[in-house]
Amino acid sequence: MRREICSRCSGSRGEPGSQKTTCQTCNGSGKVRRAQRTLFGNFEQIGECSTCRGIGTRVDRACIQCNATGVANNRRKISIDIPSGVDDGNRIVMRGHGDVGELGGQAGDLYVRVHVEPDRVFTRSGNDVLIRAELNVVTAMLGGDITVPTLEDDKTVRIEPGVQTGNQRVLTGLGVPRLRNDGPRGDQIIQFAVVTPRSLTTEQKDLVRKLGDTMRATDDRALDPVIVENDVSYGARSAHNGSDNGIWSWLKGTFSGQ
Numbered sequence: 650m651r652r653e654i655c656s657r658c659s660g661s662r663g664e665p666g667s668q669k670t671t672c673q674t675c676n677g678s679g680k681v682r683r684a685q686r687t688l689f690g691n692f693e694q695i696g697e698c699s700t701c702r703g704i705g706t707r708v709d710r711a712c713i714q715c716n717a718t719g720v721a722n723n724r725r726k727i728s729i730d731i732p733s734g735v736d737d738g739n740r741i742v743m744r745g746h747g748d749v750g751e752l753g754g755q756a757g758d759l760y761v762r763v764h765v766e767p768d769r770v771f772t773r774s775g776n777d778v779l780i781r782a783e784l785n786v787v788t789a790m791l792g793g794d795i796t797v798p799t800l801e802d803d804k805t806v807r808i809e810p811g812v813q814t815g816n817q818r819v820l821t822g823l824g825v826p827r828l829r830n831d832g833p834r835g836d837q838i839i840q841f842a843v844v845t846p847r848s849l850t851t852e853q854k855d856l857v858r859k860l861g862d863t864m865r866a867t868d869d870r871a872l873d874p875v876i877v878e879n880d881v882s883y884g885a886r887s888a889h890n891g892s893d894n895g896i897w898s899w900l901k902g903t904f905s906g907q
Contacts, residue, residue, distance in 0.1 A: 650724050653749050654720060655719055655721045656723075669707065674699075674701065683695075732828060736773070739828070782797060782840070784812065785844060795808055814841065817838055818839040818841070819837070819838055
């Protein structure tokens with residue numbers, strides 16, 4: 650809802666065909682002088698004429714739509730261009746789309762505050778976007794190619810053997826553009842999580858046990874837990890760039906029959 654020039658009287662304040670006359674109260678000046686006598690002397694105050702509301706003229710028949718104000722409230726729908734890179738809470742200024750000024754003066758501006766709804770896949774962090782990719786244990790151990798979504802299209806990403814939960818891959822320049830192109834575009838960050846199966850067939854368990862046997866053959870403590878500061882991981886060595894407890898705890902449980 651915004652204030653606009655009255656469509657019935659076009660801002661004249663009078664009904665179509667009505668006549669304007671000079672205000673007799675202020676003689677067309679739109680101002681009146683008021684004298685006041687006090688103990689400290691006489692004071693004179695100049696104020697707006699209450700008869701013509703400071704305009705200096707009167708109409709013989711007031712506009713029935715705007716009640717002789719010359720303006721009226723109307724509801725409008727306008728199109729707004731959302732620039733790339735806009736973030737939640739940003740403000741967009743629409744010049745000249747605010748309320749019209751007094752007596753048909755220049756319209757003010759419209760301020761639009763942007764609210765960005767959360768996405769089911771992408772999480773924004775500044776100009777970077779983050780996604781979570783869950784990997785099965787085979788891909789995590791042997792590596793492979795996966796397809797991930799980006800803001801533009803799908804990309805194929807090579808997974809190196811031995812990736813751990815918490816490892817990340819950065820796709821440079823595939824994040825959110827900076828507002829008004831003020832600097833380089835952000836990055837897309839892929840956060841990996843290794844998912845271990847909850848149930849295995851008898852054949853699959855036998856294969857995993859054989860894997861464990863081969864690991865013990867080279868290191869008899871390969872599947873023992875290793876206690877590290879502020880974290881716990883399972884394996885011969887603590888992982889770098891994230892915890893590897895997901896895979897190894899699953900293997901340990903499989904070998905112990907749990």
